[in-house]
Amino acid sequence: MSGTLTRPAETAATPSGPSAAQARPASRGQALRRHLGNEDLWTRATAPVALVVLVIVFSILNPRFLSWASLTSMLADSTIPIVLALGATFAVTLAGIDLSLASTVALGSVTMGLAYDAGLPMWVCAFVALFTGLVVGAFNGAIIGWGRIPDFIVTLGTMSLVMGVGLITSQGKPVQMPDASLSFVSVHGIGGIRYNFLIAIALGVLLHVVLFHTRFGMHLLAVGDNTDASKAMALRVSRVKLAGYVICGGMGGVGAILLTSYIGSSQPATNTDYLLRAIAAVVLGGVSLFGGRATMVGPIIGAILLTFLQSGLTLLGVSAFYSPLLIGIVVIAAALLMRGRK
Amino acid sequence: MSAAKVEVRDVRKTFGSVEALRGASLSIAQGEITAIVGDNGAGKSTLVKCITGLIPPDTGDILVDGSPVHFSSPKDARDHGIETVYQDLALCDQLSVWQNLYLDRELTRGFGPVQFLRRRQMRSEAHRLVSDLAVNVPHVGRPVRRLSGGQRQAVAIARGVMWARGMIVLDEPTAALGLRETAQVEGLIRRVVDAGQTVLVVSHNFEQVKRLSSQVWVMRAGAVVTGVRTADVTGEELVGLVTGAITAV
Numbered sequence: 131m132s133g134t135l136t137r138p139a140e141t142a143a144t145p146s147g148p149s150a151a152q153a154r155p156a157s158r159g160q161a162l163r164r165h166l167g168n169e170d171l172w173t174r175a176t177a178p179v180a181l182v183v184l185v186i187v188f189s190i191l192n193p194r195f196l197s198w199a200s201l202t203s204m205l206a207d208s209t210i211p212i213v214l215a216l217g218a219t220f221a222v223t224l225a226g227i228d229l230s231l232a233s234t235v236a237l238g239s240v241t242m243g244l245a246y247d248a249g250l251p252m253w254v255c256a257f258v259a260l261f262t263g264l265v266v267g268a269f270n271g272a273i274i275g276w277g278r279i280p281d282f283i284v285t286l287g288t289m290s291l292v293m294g295v296g297l298i299t300s301q302g303k304p305v306q307m308p309d310a311s312l313s314f315v316s317v318h319g320i321g322g323i324r325y326n327f328l329i330a331i332a333l334g335v336l337l338h339v340v341l342f343h344t345r346f347g348m349h350l351l352a353v354g355d356n357t358d359a360s361k362a363m364a365l366r367v368s369r370v371k372l373a374g375y376v377i378c379g380g381m382g383g384v385g386a387i388l389l390t391s392y393i394g395s396s397q398p399a400t401n402t403d404y405l406l407r408a409i410a411a412v413v414l415g416g417v418s419l420f421g422g423r424a425t426m427v428g429p430i431i432g433a434i435l436l437t438f439l440q441s442g443l444t445l446l447g448v449s450a451f452y453s454p455l456l457i458g459i460v461v462i463a464a465a466l467l468m469r470g471r472k
Numbered sequence: 473m474s475a476a477k478v479e480v481r482d483v484r485k486t487f488g489s490v491e492a493l494r495g496a497s498l499s500i501a502q503g504e505i506t507a508i509v510g511d512n513g514a515g516k517s518t519l520v521k522c523i524t525g526l527i528p529p530d531t532g533d534i535l536v537d538g539s540p541v542h543f544s545s546p547k548d549a550r551d552h553g554i555e556t557v558y559q560d561l562a563l564c565d566q567l568s569v570w571q572n573l574y575l576d577r578e579l580t581r582g583f584g585p586v587q588f589l590r591r592r593q594m595r596s597e598a599h600r601l602v603s604d605l606a607v608n609v610p611h612v613g614r615p616v617r618r619l620s621g622g623q624r625q626a627v628a629i630a631r632g633v634m635w636a637r638g639m640i641v642l643d644e645p646t647a648a649l650g651l652r653e654t655a656q657v658e659g660l661i662r663r664v665v666d667a668g669q670t671v672l673v674v675s676h677n678f679e680q681v682k683r684l685s686s687q688v689w690v691m692r693a694g695a696v697v698t699g700v701r702t703a704d705v706t707g708e709e710l711v712g713l714v715t716g717a718i719t720a721v
């Protein structure tokens with residue numbers, strides 16, 4: 131055995147040469163077996179399988195459920211839940227939670243309304259909403275990261291604080307925004323699939339790349355998994371947390387823009403249902419509530435699943451009063467299922 | 473004895489009312505294996521963390537290669553080529569073996585601030601490196617949570633060895649290992665030293681200390697009470713020094 135040890139490649143691009151080719155970590159057969167025995171696979175399969183089952187059941191009960199018009203309108207309805215679930219995924223991956231997400235949507239729509247009233251161009255109004263979300267996220271992240279206060283308490287406080295600011299600045303009155311360019315993304319689309327849904331999917335792809343293909347993403351997973359180990363490996367834990375919550379808040383801002391586009395006015399009253407559905411979608415999507423383990427596809431499918439469930443029940447003539455009850459049951463069932471997989 | 477790689481002078485550290493270190497001093501010779509022994513709670517891990525930048529000492533000086541250093545993060549120690557295998561291993565359970573090996577030292581490609589991970593390259597490099605280290609690390613794509621205690625320890629050791637550029641600090645590296653794996657790790661430590669690096673090892677295993685080290689420091693109640701050349705001391709004398717039954721050889 132030689133006295134020298136092999137070195138890992140230095141950060142610059144070092145061609146790995148023939149050794150990389152030899153390093154086939156395992157044969158295909160082994161990989162497949164490992165994959166099937168993998169509990170992650172089952173966690174990840176829950177939401178897609180449930181979605182397929184739900185679609186089959188509802189379309190048997192009412193064939194109109196699967197018509198193109200109904201399908202595209204349900205996908206459009208799932209836009210805001212998807213965007214908020216994407217944001218919530220970042221908080222949950224950090225082993226945290228953002229309870230202020232729904233009130234961030236409300237505040238974002240209020241600030242957007244203020245900008246509109248001030249006569250600013252629509253793209254600036256949209257930017258104001260996004261910026262509002264980013265600021266709320268930064269506030270949460272800074273207090274959680276440096277104040278070392280549990281995320282639950284911080285965002286509970288922020289939820290009320292943000293709600294209050296929204297109500298005070300708007301006096302509780304919605305601002306009408308009759309603007310064709312604003313409603314454009316909610317009305318038009320490609321082949322019936324609305325632009326708002328496509329935007330949500332594009333954001334999902336972007337955030338997937340951020341989480342799984344960047345250093346920041348890897349650090350976020352590590353911090354969510356084990357804060358002490360992350361510190362020992364010299365990760366800047368507070369900064370990573372800050373960035374995670376900024377992304378989460380930013381998605382709240384995007385949610386505000388899409389909501390305003392959808393209903394054509396600001397909405398100062400917080401719709402707590404948004405928060406519930408975002409967290410539910412994340413849990414359904416197989417993201418670990420203990421942090422460190424996430425997917426982006428899962429929460430998207432989870433959000434679509436919850437929207438389809440609600441729309442399907444409406445189509446069947448079930449009273450809307452039943453939908454919170456059902457969503458609650460689905461969330462707890464999903465959480466129990468995932469716990470078994472820990 | 474050769475020049476000192478690290479010198480610790482009168483380092484103190486208190487946690488609230490606990491005096492973990494009450495004036496610890498020792499030196500670690502360049503290119504040697506130095507051991508620290510002592511009972512549970514003697515302050516060994518705290519001293520290690522002070523040396524590697526994880527805990528800032530309250531007072532006292534630490535010199536690396538003859539010049540005083542004030543590490544405020546393990547990154548500073550790393551920049552001096554010092555790697556650490558912590559007693560708690562500092563692994564992220566949900567991340568795979570290769571992700572743990574490359575954490576905070578990821579290989580990326582891209583333009584300017586837009587950088588993407590070279591996942592495939594890190595994976596295959598990790599595989600090649602751990603095979604070369606001849607420690608019992610399983611498939612590098614597996615999440616760490618599915619490894620046995622000994623395998624986890626092997627991952628942490630592999631990470632330390634693969635990045636060390638001058639010195640490696642190991643806090644009870646073979647605590648969870650079987651006989652064969654312990655021998656492998658000892659072989660690896662010897663290779664590291666043969667390659668010219670310095671090793672500091674904390675161990676409760678006096679046989680191991682006798683087998684491996686050239687110098688041994690004894691800690692008791694937050695202080696370094698004695699330091700001897702390992703060749704000049706028997707296993708029984710080491711036990712006596714640790715318990716305080718004897719104070720010098």
Ligand SMILES: Nc1ncnc2c1ncn2[C@@H]1O[C@H](COP(=O)(O)OP(=O)(O)OP(=O)(O)O)[C@@H](O)[C@H]1O
Nearest residue numbers: 487490491492510511512513514515516517518519
């Ligand atoms: N983060 C901390 N907060 C409070 N007290 C601590 C902390 N770390 C260590 N201590 C205390 O400092 C003392 C020394 O601990 P240390 O971990 O350095 O001992 P050790 O010699 O490594 O013991 P062992 O052989 O059990 O690993 C102990 O009394 C411990 O309780």
Ligand SMILES: [Mg+2]
Nearest residue numbers: 516517518559
């Ligand atoms: Mg210890």
